Amino acid sequence: MRKTVHIRPIDDRVGxxxxxxxxxxxxxxxxxxxxxxxxxxxxxxxxxLVPCQEWEAS
Structure with a gap:
């Protein structure tokens, strides 16, 4: 089963x-x-878009 993970900044200027x-x-x-x-x-x-300190994986 193939999995997909997204690592996204959560304190960026845009969602x-x-x-x-x-x-x-x-x-x-x-x-x-x-x-x-x-x-x-x-x-x-x-x-x-800007340096971020918080990230999430989903």
Whole structure:
């Protein structure tokens, strides 16, 4: 089962939607199962407009 995680700044000037199409342009990072190199998930790291101190993963 493939999982998707979004890491978003929560104290940014704008809200970030939990979507690969968020206005900040998050790029996907694939996560692999090392034993057989199968993709088991994707991490989207959202980009803040200002330096942020608080982040959340969902």
């Amino acid at each position: 970030h939607e939990e979507s690969p199409q968020c206005a900040c342009g998050p790029a996907p990072q694939e996560v692999y199962l090392q034993a057989d190199e199968r993709v088991i998930g994707t991490i989207y790291r959202h980009h803040p």
